[in-house]
Amino acid sequence: MALGRLIHIGVDLVLVSTALAGIRQATGLKFRPESLTDSKNLQSYIDSYLAIGEKTVGLATYQMTNNPNYFSRKISPNMSLSLRLASRNLTRSSLRVPARIPARTFATQRYQQQQQQHQSSGNSKQFKMPRTTKAGPGAGVLGAIALGAVAGWYFYSNETTPSWKKVNYNSVYKDIAGLLEDEDYDDGSYGPVFVRLAWHASGTYDKKTRTGGSDGGTIRHPAEAGHGANNGLEHARDRLEPLKKQYPNISYADLYTLAGVVAVQELGGPTVRWRPGREDKTEADCTPDGRLPDASQGADHVRDIFYRMGFNDQEIAALVGAHALGRCHTSRSGFEGPWNASPTSFTNFFYTELLNNTWVPKKWNGPFQYVDKQSGQFMMLPADMAFKKDSEFRKYVEKYAADQDAFFEDFAKAFAKLLELGVKFPEDAPVYEFKTLE
Numbered sequence: 001m002a003l004g005r006l007i008h009i010g011v012d013l014v015l016v017s018t019a020l021a022g023i024r025q026a027t028g029l030k031f032r033p034e035s036l037t038d039s040k041n042l043q044s045y046i047d048s049y050l051a052i053g054e055k056t057v058g059l060a061t062y063q064m065t066n067n068p069n070y071f072s073r074k075i076s077p078n079m080s081l082s083l084r085l086a087s088r089n090l091t092r093s094s095l096r097v098p099a100r101i102p103a104r105t106f107a108t109q110r111y112q113q114q115q116q117q118h119q120s121s122g123n124s125k126q127f128k129m130p131r132t133t134k135a136g137p138g139a140g141v142l143g144a145i146a147l148g149a150v151a152g153w154y155f156y157s158n159e160t161t162p163s164w165k166k167v168n169y170n171s172v173y174k175d176i177a178g179l180l181e182d183e184d185y186d187d188g189s190y191g192p193v194f195v196r197l198a199w200h201a202s203g204t205y206d207k208k209t210r211t212g213g214s215d216g217g218t219i220r221h222p223a224e225a226g227h228g229a230n231n232g233l234e235h236a237r238d239r240l241e242p243l244k245k246q247y248p249n250i251s252y253a254d255l256y257t258l259a260g261v262v263a264v265q266e267l268g269g270p271t272v273r274w275r276p277g278r279e280d281k282t283e284a285d286c287t288p289d290g291r292l293p294d295a296s297q298g299a300d301h302v303r304d305i306f307y308r309m310g311f312n313d314q315e316i317a318a319l320v321g322a323h324a325l326g327r328c329h330t331s332r333s334g335f336e337g338p339w340n341a342s343p344t345s346f347t348n349f350f351y352t353e354l355l356n357n358t359w360v361p362k363k364w365n366g367p368f369q370y371v372d373k374q375s376g377q378f379m380m381l382p383a384d385m386a387f388k389k390d391s392e393f394r395k396y397v398e399k400y401a402a403d404q405d406a407f408f409e410d411f412a413k414a415f416a417k418l419l420e421l422g423v424k425f426p427e428d429a430p431v432y433e434f435k436t437l438e
């Protein structure tokens with residue numbers, strides 16, 4: 001840190017000196033050291049300091065002059081000869097190029113002569129471009145300044161660049177995707193529990209008080225992780241933790257929401273637009289318990305919860321289609337079973353199963369839930385059944401059961417909205433549309 005500051009100050013001094021040299025060149029106005037001090041010693045130090053700027057301008061001018069690919073000069077007929085001479089002399093003096101021989105031309109001529117000799121003598125050895133000038137002690141000073149400037153810029157920009165900008169999100173996406181499959185976990189994929197983590201991290205939003213939501217990543221704190229609705233999400237958090245170590249600049253809030261996006265996409269769902277820039281907050285920002293839906297209730301409760309976040313009926317119906325993924329665990333929610341036969345594929349099966357099956361109460365000692373009458377293998381929560389019973393919700397259920405593309409399109413929009421609730425993104429945060437892995 002201290003070294004970074006020191007280099008930063010050094011670079012600033014060089015820049016000031018360079019600016020003064022530029023002004024001197026353009027206007028002839030030169031800073032007078034004697035206006036600051038009577039001490040001859042100090043005056044000579046100031047002179048040496050100003051000389052650094054002169055050398056830097058000289059070097060820059062020389063490089064620009066000799067790089068016609070990148071710079072061209074349009075000399076106006078009005079430009080005075082003395083100004084042109086002054087600029088050329090300045091370049092020469094700082095580089096110690098012999099007067100009157102343009103360095104590039106001189107070197108090029110010699111190179112061409114040598115090549116002609118080489119070709120006529122049949123020598124097969126390669127010729128190297130001869131050095132244009134002999135590097136004097138000035139070159140060393142310039143090199144050091146240039147190096148200092150680069151190092152200073154590096155430290156300076158590293159200190160001032162916000163953390164979220166230092167992350168390669170395409171790379172994080174790939175690494176999350178690499179964590180999805182695991183034969184020993186559940187149905188063979190962490191995808192469903194990643195989606196649930198992203199949703200529970202975001203679904204605490206309250207539009208009235210503008211509290212909660214994914215910003216803050218507060219779901220990682222025991223005060224929020226411990227809410228009954230969040231049981232089992234430690235499996236997702238623990239799985240993602242090594243990536244937080246690997247990418248220390250990504251916030252938990254970004255990591256958890258991005259994991260939801262990766263899971264939806266990699267399990268065959270739609271592309272979900274995602275932005276980085278969420279910041280992590282402390283335990284003090286955890287939301288109170290009770291903001292996530294209670295699966296044992298019906299349509300009114302579901303509406304209360306989702307309207308509080310700012311969703312309408314169509315968006316709610318689209319979001320719940322994520323129940324095509326994963327399963328319920330007695331050890332987590334008390335409920336049991338998957339919603340369909342392909343819990344690791346993102347499909348519109350939640351709607352088709354809901355409409356096409358006859359759902360009967362499960363006979364068991366656990367909480368009230370439904371199973372399909374035919375096989376008894378698949379389940380529906382009481383809250384899921386509300387989407388079949390409520391006529392307004394049912395309209396969308398029928399639409400999405402008949403048209404998977406329409407479901408994918410609406411889900412992608414609603415899910416992206418969910419992950420952004422309450423987040424104040426930096427103005428320059430880019431929107432990512434990640435490509436799925438092959």
Ligand code: HEM
Nearest residue numbers: 192193195196199293295319322326327328329332333383
């Ligand atoms: C009506 C509102 C909702 C209720 C009442 C509800 C309830 C539940 C319950 C009780 C579970 C089982 C948890 C377990 O035992 O592991 C579950 C799982 C799941 N929920 Fe929801 N949920 C709702 C909305 C959503 C939404 C909006 C999404 C995503 C957009 C979602 C995604 C999931 C996923 C992917 C799983 C499976 C997790 C796994 O396999 O580990 N849910 N949900």
